[in-house]
Amino acid sequence: MNDTTATPANSAPMTKRAITMADFRNRPAIAAAMGGKTTKLGHIIGSVYGSKEVIGKLKDGTETNSTVLTGDFECANFQTGEVFKSGSAYLPKYFAVQVAAQIAASRDGGVLFAIEVVMEPNPKSKDGEGVAYQYSVVNLIPPERNDPLEMLKARLGKKLAIPSFVPGRAIEGKGEEAETPSQEDEAPAPTDRKAK
Numbered sequence: 001m002n003d004t005t006a007t008p009a010n011s012a013p014m015t016k017r018a019i020t021m022a023d024f025r026n027r028p029a030i031a032a033a034m035g036g037k038t039t040k041l042g043h044i045i046g047s048v049y050g051s052k053e054v055i056g057k058l059k060d061g062t063e064t065n066s067t068v069l070t071g072d073f074e075c076a077n078f079q080t081g082e083v084f085k086s087g088s089a090y091l092p093k094y095f096a097v098q099v100a101a102q103i104a105a106s107r108d109g110g111v112l113f114a115i116e117v118v119m120e121p122n123p124k125s126k127d128g129e130g131v132a133y134q135y136s137v138v139n140l141i142p143p144e145r146n147d148p149l150e151m152l153k154a155r156l157g158k159k160l161a162i163p164s165f166v167p168g169r170a171i172e173g174k175g176e177e178a179e180t181p182s183q184e185d186e187a188p189a190p191t192d193r194k195a196k
Contacts, residue, residue: 018068018088019044019075021117021135026079029119033133038120043140045114046073046089051100067096071110075117091115095137106145114140 016023024041032039048071055065073089076082090096095115102111115137122134153160 013074013083013085016084016086018090019073019084019086020090021092023075023082023084024077024079024117024119024135029079030133033119033121036121038118040078041117041119041135042075042077042079043114043116044073044075044089044091044137046112047071048099048103048111048113051096051103066090067093067100069096069099092135092137099143102143102145111143111145112141113143116140 026041029039029041046069048069050070051067052070053065054068055063058064067090069089069091070087071089072085072087074083074085075089077084091099099111099113118136118138119133120136122130122132124130125132
């Protein structure tokens, strides 16, 4: 049986030092990009808490800078079926900078994202510049603020509703932990009887 779909992961996700675009490199996708086709390579989901600029050097000695995102990430490689988890991710610069800007604007300091990684032809290579392929990402959901308190409130829903407050009256509830007033706390009920 010749199955051309991605192989399912055979084990629990492996932990890596960092997720990079090199985790998705494969020869058939490179050949397809050189032939003008785009190939879906995998996906990355993450909850980002921070970012920093990292200075490095390419093989030819050219200085380069990258933005590394820090948080909780998981990626799946569609070709191998491998699943990785990491606390760091190096994503294409244009996307990493966009997420870093959202982190800086968020007082809570978190951003959720889900992307699909693709390999596509590099339009610059037609002019003789650069390599014939490039990595790109497609948003599966737009990056959004990760506000843990708002997420918790949404999960709790009506359980978190604030009851009406009446001074001097105990708050009654249906939960196991709701306190019931003791007889000492209860005021005597008014009577309509007249003293004889």
